[in-house]
Amino acid sequence: MGAQNLQALREALVASNFAGRIAENEPLARYTSFRIGGPADLFLEPADKRSLVLALREIWSRGIPVFILGGGTNVLVSDAGFRGAVVSTRRALRLLCFKGVCAAADSGVKLPRFVLECAKRGLSGLEALCGVPGTVGGAVAMNAGAGGCQIADCLVSVEVLSKQGEVCTLSAEQLRLGYRTSVLMEGHFVVLKANFRFCQGDPDEIMRRVREAIEKRRASQPVNQWNAGCVFKNPPGDYAGRLIELCGAKGIREGGAQVSTKHANFIVNLGGATANDVRRLMKRVQDMVRDNFGIELEPELILVGEWE
Ligand SMILES: Cc1cc2nc3c(=O)[nH]c(=O)nc-3n(C[C@H](O)[C@H](O)[C@H](O)COP(=O)(O)OP(=O)(O)OC[C@H]3O[C@@H](n4cnc5c(N)ncnc54)[C@H](O)[C@@H]3O)c2cc1C
Structure with a gap:
C-alpha cells in the first residue's frame, strides 16, 4: 500500500474521531494462535462498532486491500506480512443478547464464551463447539463445526457491512454455508452480528456435553x-x-x-x-x-x- 494512501487513511480516521488502535508495520504473529506472521502495513483495532464501520468504509472507498481478523485461530500469515490494512473485530463487537430460544452475538464475541452462555440458559445446539477458539464472526465465515454439529445448524441470519458501505441483513441460506466455507470468504461482507435459534434443553445436561467436548479435545489435540x-x-x-x-x-x-x-x-x-x-x-x-x-x-x- 502506498505510504501516501496510508497516511491519508490514517488522517481521515483521526479526523472522524476513530476510537481504537492504529498501528503501522504491526507484526501479526501476536494476533494469531500459531504465533506466526509478518507485519501488516496498517493494523486497526476499532474499540466500538461505529469506528469499525467507519474504518471499513474508508478502506473500501480508497480501494485499499483489507483482511478481517477475528481470533486469528484459522490463519497462516506469511512471513512478509500483509500489504494493506488488517482490521481486528475482537475489541469492537462484544455484545450478547438473549430472548427466549434466540440469541444475537456480536462478531467479536469469543465462541467458547457464547456457547457457555447459551448452555447456562439451557440453549442447545452448538455445545460441541465450545472448544473451538476464535470469534463468532470467524466461526460464521468458516461455518465452524465439531462433534457432528456446525454453525449452520442454529444460524438464522447475520447483520453485515457490505463493501458498498451499507449495513444489511443476510439470511443463513444467502450465506451458502458449506464445509468450512461460506460466501463471506469472498470478502464482500463483514459480519457485525449473528442471530441464532436454539432448542430449549436442560442446562445441566448441556453443560455435561460441553465438558465432554472439551475433555475429548484435550485428549486428542495439541x-x-x-x-x-x-x-x-x-x-x-x-x-x-x-x-x-x-x-x-x-x-x-x-x-x-x-x-x-x-x-x-x-x-x-x-x-x-x-x-x-x-x-x-x-x-x-x-x-x-x-x-x-x-x-x-x-x-x-x-x-x-x-x-x-
Ligand atoms: C486448537 C484449535 C482447535 C480448533 N478446532 C476447530 C474445530 O473443531 N472446528 C472448526 O471448525 N475449527 C476449528 N479450529 C479453527 C478455528 O478456531 C475456527 O475456524 C474459528 O471459527 C475461526 O475463528 P476466528 O475468529 O479465529 O477466525 P480467523 O482465524 O480470524 O479468520 C478466519 C476467516 O474468517 C474471516 N472472518 C473473521 N471474522 C470475520 C467477520 N466478522 N466477517 C467476515 N469474515 C470474518 C477471516 O477474514 C478469515 O478468512 C480450531 C483452531 C484451533 C487453534
Whole structure:
C-alpha cells in the first residue's frame, strides 16, 4: 500500500474521531494462535462498532486491500506480512443478547464464551463447539463445526457491512454455508452480528456435553502448543488426520514446524517457526498423501498475505 494512501487513511480516521488502535508495520504473529506472521502495513483495532464501520468504509472507498481478523485461530500469515490494512473485530463487537430460544452475538464475541452462555440458559445446539477458539464472526465465515454439529445448524441470519458501505441483513441460506466455507470468504461482507435459534434443553445436561467436548479435545489435540487447528479439510468419506498418520508423517519437521505427534492433522509451532516452514511442511504432507493414496488434501487454513 502506498505510504501516501496510508497516511491519508490514517488522517481521515483521526479526523472522524476513530476510537481504537492504529498501528503501522504491526507484526501479526501476536494476533494469531500459531504465533506466526509478518507485519501488516496498517493494523486497526476499532474499540466500538461505529469506528469499525467507519474504518471499513474508508478502506473500501480508497480501494485499499483489507483482511478481517477475528481470533486469528484459522490463519497462516506469511512471513512478509500483509500489504494493506488488517482490521481486528475482537475489541469492537462484544455484545450478547438473549430472548427466549434466540440469541444475537456480536462478531467479536469469543465462541467458547457464547456457547457457555447459551448452555447456562439451557440453549442447545452448538455445545460441541465450545472448544473451538476464535470469534463468532470467524466461526460464521468458516461455518465452524465439531462433534457432528456446525454453525449452520442454529444460524438464522447475520447483520453485515457490505463493501458498498451499507449495513444489511443476510439470511443463513444467502450465506451458502458449506464445509468450512461460506460466501463471506469472498470478502464482500463483514459480519457485525449473528442471530441464532436454539432448542430449549436442560442446562445441566448441556453443560455435561460441553465438558465432554472439551475433555475429548484435550485428549486428542495439541492444545498446549501453538497451532491453528486442522490444517487440511477432510476428503469425502475419510479423515485427513488418518491418511497423514498412515503415511508416517506424524512428527516430521520443517524448521520450527512439526506435524503434531498427538493429532496428525495439526501442525504445531515448536517455537520460532516461520510461515515458510509451515508452508513447506504442508506441501510435504500433501505430497506424501498424494503419493500413497492419490488424494489431494485441500488446506482448511486461510493463507494470508504475500507469498513467494
Ligand atoms: C486448537 C484449535 C482447535 C480448533 N478446532 C476447530 C474445530 O473443531 N472446528 C472448526 O471448525 N475449527 C476449528 N479450529 C479453527 C478455528 O478456531 C475456527 O475456524 C474459528 O471459527 C475461526 O475463528 P476466528 O475468529 O479465529 O477466525 P480467523 O482465524 O480470524 O479468520 C478466519 C476467516 O474468517 C474471516 N472472518 C473473521 N471474522 C470475520 C467477520 N466478522 N466477517 C467476515 N469474515 C470474518 C477471516 O477474514 C478469515 O478468512 C480450531 C483452531 C484451533 C487453534
